[in-house]
Amino acid sequence: MIDVVVPEEQEGTKAVVRAWLKQVGDRVEVNDPLVELETDKVAMEVPAPAAGVLREILLHSNEDAVPGAILGRIAPVVEMDSDRSPAKAGAQPSKETPGPRPSPGHSAQQETRLSPSVKRAVLQHDLDPAQIEGTGRNGRITRADVDRAIEAATKVGRPVEGVIPGVTGDIRSHFVPHDRMRLAIAENMHASVTNAPHVTAVFEADFSAIIAHRDKHKAAYAKKGVKLTYTAYLVAAAAEAMKVAPAINSRWHDDRLELYDDINIGVGTALGEKGLIVPVVRQVQQLSLKGVAAQLEELIEKARRERLTGADIKGGTFTISNHGVSGSLFAAPIIINQPQSAILGVGKLEKRVVVREVDKVDTIQIRPLAYVSLTIDHRVVDGYQTNAWLTRFVEVLESWPLD
Numbered sequence: 001m002i003d004v005v006v007p008e009e010q011e012g013t014k015a016v017v018r019a020w021l022k023q024v025g026d027r028v029e030v031n032d033p034l035v036e037l038e039t040d041k042v043a044m045e046v047p048a049p050a051a052g053v054l055r056e057i058l059l060h061s062n063e064d065a066v067p068g069a070i071l072g073r074i075a076p077v078v079e080m081d082s083d084r085s086p087a088k089a090g091a092q093p094s095k096e097t098p099g100p101r102p103s104p105g106h107s108a109q110q111e112t113r114l115s116p117s118v119k120r121a122v123l124q125h126d127l128d129p130a131q132i133e134g135t136g137r138n139g140r141i142t143r144a145d146v147d148r149a150i151e152a153a154t155k156v157g158r159p160v161e162g163v164i165p166g167v168t169g170d171i172r173s174h175f176v177p178h179d180r181m182r183l184a185i186a187e188n189m190h191a192s193v194t195n196a197p198h199v200t201a202v203f204e205a206d207f208s209a210i211i212a213h214r215d216k217h218k219a220a221y222a223k224k225g226v227k228l229t230y231t232a233y234l235v236a237a238a239a240e241a242m243k244v245a246p247a248i249n250s251r252w253h254d255d256r257l258e259l260y261d262d263i264n265i266g267v268g269t270a271l272g273e274k275g276l277i278v279p280v281v282r283q284v285q286q287l288s289l290k291g292v293a294a295q296l297e298e299l300i301e302k303a304r305r306e307r308l309t310g311a312d313i314k315g316g317t318f319t320i321s322n323h324g325v326s327g328s329l330f331a332a333p334i335i336i337n338q339p340q341s342a343i344l345g346v347g348k349l350e351k352r353v354v355v356r357e358v359d360k361v362d363t364i365q366i367r368p369l370a371y372v373s374l375t376i377d378h379r380v381v382d383g384y385q386t387n388a389w390l391t392r393f394v395e396v397l398e399s400w401p402l403d
Contacts, residue, residue, distance in 0.1 A: 266316035
């Protein structure tokens with residue numbers, strides 16, 4: 001028997017079994033996705049370590065999965081007797097919830113296999129797959145089908161009798177259970193503000209130079225298969241600013257400060273109602289603008305398709321929250337992604353009227369501006385380093401060469 005174990009290295013402090021992708025008695029091949037785990041930061045699949053038949057499931061859905069724990073066992077192909085089925089060989093039935101049954105009105109040919117993202121969603125929201133009408137090929141349930149079912153379920157409220165002080169009458173409400181991602185975000189945010197004294201400084205950045213550069217070069221980048229976004233400039237400028245205040249790219253320890261040589265910048269990526277995840281662009285100090293843009297495009301696409309791995313979000317040393325893409329002008333404090341020491345916030349880009357001196361004469365101009373903020377762990381750095389970093393960051397953006 002070959003043990004299937006929880007990986008020793010994982011991104012996140014806790015892990016639970018989310019869903020088994022195979023059942024006891026199923027034949028598996030090497031590296032077949034076998035079981036899905038979820039940490040407080042990312043979901044990941046554990047592949048089959050060998051070909052054979054899944055003989056036992058030892059850790060079931062929602063059970064804790066500590067590094068090195070045995071998830072299940074596989075009987076290798078060489079041990080399988082052609083005259084004995086896995087059931088006859090002593091396989092134990094799984095405690096997993098049985099697969100979806102065709103509901104009334106569904107075709108007998110309906111596809112009942114669920115993708116990992118669909119399994120995760122129905123488990124998180126306690127939905128019965130048999131009651132969800134699949135619109136995929138052969139009636140297979142898609143993530144969009146699950147999202148529609150979730151939306152329909154949350155619209156059905158129930159009255160709650162009672163009176164809120166100062167309000168007369170009954171109030172209708174309904175409850176939406178927290179999913180694991182929302183609980184993990186809540187826990188991490190609370191821990192961050194509890195451990196680190198947050199201080200925020202705010203500057204204003206003129207995006208004229210990078211807009212001009214992007215307009216001139218985005219078509220050429222596209223021909224090379226790279227999408228050039230404003231976020232790529234922000235990542236590159238942040239790495240440059242680290243040169244004047246290296247402690248921004250660091251980690252606090254009780255007895256020392258750990259200064260990182262690599263600049264690994266996480267970019268907060270919203271997943272709508274599903275929460276937030278932070279994929280990491282690695283070793284930005286060694287990348288060109290094109291290299292940054294290419295990594296960003298790949299990571300954000302994987303995030304939106306729920307295909308990020310533990311490696312994709314591991315090892316960040318600094319984070320950018322581009323909250324302006326959803327319309328926010330300014331947010332403070334933006335909670336630091338511990339154990340990092342700082343986080344950059346970028347507000348909505350909009351045209352504003354400003355005064356600029358031209359040939360010693362004040363002029364009124366319209367410029368594309370955005371508020372940029374740096375929230376720091378005040379244990380690590382003070383206002384001097386914070387303002388030095390922001391000064392250099394804004395300077396890089398505003399002096400970006402056209403060619």
